Amino acid sequence: MVKDLTINIDEKISSVKFFVDEEFPHLRVKNHDLCLQCRDKFCLNFCPAGVYRLDSQGRIIVGYQACLECGSCRVGCPSRNIEWSYPRGGYGVNYKFG
Amino acid sequence: MNKYLYDVVIIGGGPAGLSTGIKLAQKGLKTLLIERGRFCGAKNLFGGVVYTSSIKEIVPEFPEVDPSPVERPVTEEGYFFLSKEGVVKILHTKKRADESFTALRAKFDAFLSEYALKKGIDLAPKTKVIDFIRNNGFIEGVIVDRPTSFEDPSPATIKAKVVVIAEGVNRLLTEKAGLVTKTFEPEEVVLAVKEVLQLPKGELEARFGLSNNQGLAVEIFGEITKGLPGTGFLYTNKTTISFGIGIFLKSLMDLNLKPYEILEYAKLHPYFRELFKGSETLEYGAHLIPEWGIKGLPKPYGNGVLVVGDAAGLVNPLFREGTNLAIYSGLMAAEAIFYAFEKGDFTERSLRRYEELFKDSFIYKDLVMLKDLKTFLLSNSHLFQVYPEMIYDICSLYFSAQGRYKRDVIREIFGIIKKKRGYWGILRDFVKIGRFLW
Structure with a gap:
């Protein structure tokens, strides 16, 4: 539907302030085999931060560092295959405007 | 063993949690509010607009507070119907400028937390609640993701007579x-x-035709969401614009x-490109x-626990209410907590008071009235696609009808209606909307 347009989500995300928790990722794919079988891979598109991407082998990579903590992937994954929690206290997105 | 003991612990520092806290503090209850953000x-993020009458319930001096926590008073409010080519606007100049304000969360x-x-x-x-302290079906406090002390690295526990969940x-x-049996669904x-x-300096006032103390709040239908069920929004802040879209995840x-x-x-x-020319995304x-x-409402109370704000789902999308409902729910929660303290009973028998207050309020009645809204919108998605285009096309013909036989123009207008939706289609839509709202 919006084919003639490629948006660089990284550019948008660079406007957002994060305190990244380098020790504990707050998002995790529970079972990568399920993702490999998943034909839809909705998460690649609906995630407003582009957290979910594919590596060269077609595996899902989770860039939790840029997560806006909206919660879409928690319910949008058809197999509920994403372990979802908020980042530890003080970490994660830190809006200046909001 | 428990170093931390409170009357009430509130989880989440948004309008729901903070209004609960402000109200409780007024009666001297020892209250702790836990917020996972740095402040x-x-x-938190919304469109958005805040409503004065609700804020006054917790901050009576509002909006006369310095420095102001809000952006601009909403003096003009309305709808844009966006077609691929242009826009038809319906704007209302508000009778009172101090009813609502644009804001950034x-x-x-x-500001509310300082207050x-x-x-x-x-x-x-900077503290996240990871679980509850439970005892025989009672919630008696919270466990957080911070160590108990320098000596004791285990997660700190905080006891409370009542826990208010305002988690969003x-x-x-x-x-x-x-309090809720299943996770919500994408629909x-x-x-x-939102961005x-x-x-550029001075351009906001010039482009929107506003003076320094005037503001615009607009909902946008049609092409803005590519005709999908949802809306766009545009709000003028002091020196910035909040512009965004909301679409059903489904x-x-x-x-x-x-x-x-x-x-x-x-x-x-084309319309927004011109309006936002030279803008920078902050x-x-x-x-x-x-x-x-x-239908998806959690049970809002339990033994030693209450749920307020977004966590309960207190939003009215049709009338753009959210933060105000959060505040009202916080006030009702506080009232129920006072009642529980009076009785010295923190079981659901007395905390049920919250649900009674809630069910008497307009918030509950509105939720009942709009119980089928999402099903209605998702199953009538053509409303978002057909009508904005049709309204624009009709206006295009009407406003450029000069120098032509008007009966031909009118016929052409009816032709558009017939082509885009058909007379019966329109009649059906009107009946459907009418029945839904009645």
Whole structure:
């Protein structure tokens, strides 16, 4: 539907302030085999931060560092295959405007 | 063993949690508010507009507070119907300028938390509640992701007679407390993405025809969401613009669309491209809006626990209410807590008072009235696609009818209606909308 347009989500995300928790990722794919079988891979598109991407082998990579903590992937994954929690206290997105 | 003991612990420093806290502090209850962000507001995002009457309930001196926590008074409010080519606007100049204000949550929520602190609550920022202290079906406090002390690295526990869950739309703790049996579904939430745009100095007032103390609040239908069920929004702040879209997560998934592409596409629409010329994106953000309504409502009370605000799903998308409902629910929760303290009973027998107050309020009645809204919108998605285009095309003909035989113009207008929806289609839509709202 919006084919003639490629948006660089990284550019948008660079406007957002994060305190990244380098020790504990707050998002995790529970079972990568399920993702490999998943034909839809909705998460690649609906995630407003582009957290979910594919590596060269077609595996899902989770860039939790840029997560806006909206919660879409928690319910949008058809197999509920994403372990979802908020980042530890003080970490994660830190809006200046909001 | 427990170093920390409170009358009430509130989870989440948004308007729902903070209004609960402010009210409780007024009666001297020892209250702790736990916020996982670095400050209250750091995690929060909305369109958005805040409503004076609700704020006055907790901050009576509002809007006469300095520095102001809000952006501009809403003096003009209305709708844009966006077609591919242009826009038809319906704007209403408000009778009273101080009824509502545009706001940005990092500032607004931080203001409320400062206010709550002054009233005497304790605030623990940068702290996440990971679970509850449970005892025989009772919630007796919370466990947080911070160590108990220098000597004791185990997670700190904080005891309280009542725990108020004001965690927001992702109701993880509400689920953990057993007050809701299932997670919500993609058709029960709207995913909103928003940008805060800065225009060149002086351009905001010039382009929107506003003076310094005037502001605009607009909802946008049609091409802005590519005709999908949802809306766009535009609010003028002091020196910036809040511009965004909200679309049902289910609709995005059905078509495998990226929300930020639709937003960018909207910014490139000829009308907005001109309006936002030379603008800079100061911040991008995203948030879910709970639209599960009455059917997905959690049980709002339990033994030693209450649920307020977005966590309960208190949003009225049709009338753009959210923060005000959060505040009112906080007030009702506080009242129920006073009642429980009077009785010295913190079981659900007395905390049920919250649900009684809630069911008597307009919030509950509205939720009942709009119980089928999301089903209605999702099953009538043509409303978002057909009508904005049709309205624009009709206006295009009408406003350029000069020098022609008007009967031909009128016939052409009817031709558009017939082609886009058909007379019967329109009649059916009107009846459907009428029956829905009645």
